[in-house]
Amino acid sequence: MPGLLRGVARTAIISGTATAVSNRVSRRQAGRWAQQDYERAATAAPPQVYSAPPAAPEPQAGESVDATIAQLKELAQLKEQGVLSEAEFEAQKSRILGG
Secondary structure: OHHHHHHHHHHHHHHHHHHHHHHHHHHHHHHHHHHHHHHHHHHOOOOOOOOOOOOOOOOOOOOOHHHHHHHHHHHHHHHHHOOOOHHHHHHHHHHHHOO
């Protein structure tokens, strides 16, 4: 019986030591990875900021009245067909009229 008890105690000591060493190695490796991630983030380029595309050019003063009327008629047709909402229609109309 003393031999059996000694064997169990030895196994417990060995497995406890192995667990402690394994945990320490895991923590050190996680710390190294965290440090590498931090260094990569610090040296990485800032994220790209995309701006909206430029607005369509405003009609020039020399543009004919007929072209403006044609645009307004087309806009009204789109609204009647349900393609444009009332707010979209008003926004586009004010853009065409320059106000």
